[in-house]
Amino acid sequence: MTKRIPIVENILSANDQMAARNRDVFEKSGVYAINIMASPGAGKTSVILKTLETLKGRLQLGVIEGDLATSIDTEKALAAGMPAVQINTGGDCHLDAVMISQVLPSLPLSELDLVIVENVGNLVCPANFQLGTHVNVLIASIPEGDDKPYKYPGMYKGVQALIINKIDLLPYVPFNMDYFRQGVEILNPGVVTFPVSAKTGEGMQAWTDWLLAQVKARD
Amino acid sequence: MTKRIPIVENILSANDQMAARNRDVFEKSGVYAINIMASPGAGKTSVILKTLETLKGRLQLGVIEGDLATSIDTEKALAAGMPAVQINTGGDCHLDAVMISQVLPSLPLSELDLVIVENVGNLVCPANFQLGTHVNVLIASIPEGDDKPYKYPGMYKGVQALIINKIDLLPYVPFNMDYFRQGVEILNPGVVTFPVSAKTGEGMQAWTDWLLAQVKARD
Numbered sequence: 001m002t003k004r005i006p007i008v009e010n011i012l013s014a015n016d017q018m019a020a021r022n023r024d025v026f027e028k029s030g031v032y033a034i035n036i037m038a039s040p041g042a043g044k045t046s047v048i049l050k051t052l053e054t055l056k057g058r059l060q061l062g063v064i065e066g067d068l069a070t071s072i073d074t075e076k077a078l079a080a081g082m083p084a085v086q087i088n089t090g091g092d093c094h095l096d097a098v099m100i101s102q103v104l105p106s107l108p109l110s111e112l113d114l115v116i117v118e119n120v121g122n123l124v125c126p127a128n129f130q131l132g133t134h135v136n137v138l139i140a141s142i143p144e145g146d147d148k149p150y151k152y153p154g155m156y157k158g159v160q161a162l163i164i165n166k167i168d169l170l171p172y173v174p175f176n177m178d179y180f181r182q183g184v185e186i187l188n189p190g191v192v193t194f195p196v197s198a199k200t201g202e203g204m205q206a207w208t209d210w211l212l213a214q215v216k217a218r219d
Numbered sequence: 220m221t222k223r224i225p226i227v228e229n230i231l232s233a234n235d236q237m238a239a240r241n242r243d244v245f246e247k248s249g250v251y252a253i254n255i256m257a258s259p260g261a262g263k264t265s266v267i268l269k270t271l272e273t274l275k276g277r278l279q280l281g282v283i284e285g286d287l288a289t290s291i292d293t294e295k296a297l298a299a300g301m302p303a304v305q306i307n308t309g310g311d312c313h314l315d316a317v318m319i320s321q322v323l324p325s326l327p328l329s330e331l332d333l334v335i336v337e338n339v340g341n342l343v344c345p346a347n348f349q350l351g352t353h354v355n356v357l358i359a360s361i362p363e364g365d366d367k368p369y370k371y372p373g374m375y376k377g378v379q380a381l382i383i384n385k386i387d388l389l390p391y392v393p394f395n396m397d398y399f400r401q402g403v404e405i406l407n408p409g410v411v412t413f414p415v416s417a418k419t420g421e422g423m424q425a426w427t428d429w430l431l432a433q434v435k436a437r438d
Binding site: 039040041067068069070072091092093120121122123124125128141143144145147148150151152153154166168169172173199 | 258259260286287288289291310311312339340341342343344347360362363364366367369370371372373385387388391392393418
């Protein structure tokens with residue numbers, strides 16, 4: 001059995017410095033920012049679009065979309081009437097604080113209450129790079145299976161909220177919710193959790209209520 | 220819009236040297252080897268177990284399981300009666316040729332016909348590291364969505380076969396197969412494709428027939 005511990009301390013501390021600067025920019029503009037991470041296809045964009053729909057009229061939102069390639073998600077956000085900016089990482093498997101700092105001037109921050117960053121779809125790399133947002137949120141999804149907390153502990157450890165998406169598929173796939181939650185509890189005791197279906201809207205109210213409370217608590 | 224092209228040429232060439240050595244070990248033992256890559260939860264382990272079930276008695280199989288943590292998948296393979304070895308990468312987001320070379324002595328290669336390597340669940344990093352296997356296989360899955368070829372082009376470009384898993388979920392999720400296949404065709408024209416359900420067994424015969432033909436062609 002091979003175990004390798006990558007040593008990336010210098011990279012992280014440079015990134016953390018830039019993340020602190022980003023946080024400062026958010027704070028000065030009165031913006032609450034969240035970093036959404038997930039596997040490819042867990043439904044990050046769908047959850048974000050549903051979140052915007054639910055919070056429309058109550059909060060001014062902006063979006064930063066991260067992908068290796070394409071601007072598919074930014075086009076969806078713009079079509080939904082939100083200020084949005086795309087980061088194409090080329091081959092990089094995660095966003096970092098420098099990329100965020102480069103696109104912040106493209107958003108009308110002084111007019112916004114909440115910025116949602118959609119990270120690259122990946123359950124490994126994004127966990128190692130703070131962006132300067134106020135919270136990290138993980139979206140798990142039912143068809144991914146119930147063993148993901150055990151297999152990707154770094155990601156599950158490092159988040160302040162967990163959305164469990166695609167609960168409408170529970171009748172069609174094997175997923176033991178108790179086993180899943182047990183894994184989460186070991187890694188991240190008491191983390192706030194929202195079972196939702198971005199497709200049907202089920203559970204979205206609890207998530208957006210929580211999010212709204214976080215934003216308001218900073219006013 | 221930020222574009223970053225990571226320069227990793229030296230790492231890759233060191234890795235490629237080790238991959239060539241692994242290939243040599245496989246060849247000398249008369250083993251055909253495949254590297255299976257996919258998002259977390261696309262069904263790599265389920266497809267592998269179903270493949271083994273279908274090929275039992277016709278081929279001797281062994282498995283190398285890659286995960287950040289746990290030996291869940293190796294336990295499943297061992298329970299199915301196969302020689303199996305686990306690589307825990309710690310925090311690394313992909314397997315590399317060195318890791319493979321370290322575990323090869325743990326498999327009874329001279330008794331095997333086919334070794335299946337299950338890479339870390341990730342649609343980005345594993346594409347950049349050849350392992351020394353004869354082919355790279357990608358498993359896409361229906362609930363991930365039809366835009367994945369466009370968003371993860373590096374992965375879709377670099378494989379010799381594509382399995383589309385969880386077709387049993389097509390009635391329950393939005394997935395435009397034409398749009399998906401169009402993206403695949405742009406990146407990897409003519410790549411051999413197998414729509415399957417590891418759950419119901421649908422389509423598995425075509426995949427295992429193809430695999431068997433690859434193995435036999437080398438005898």
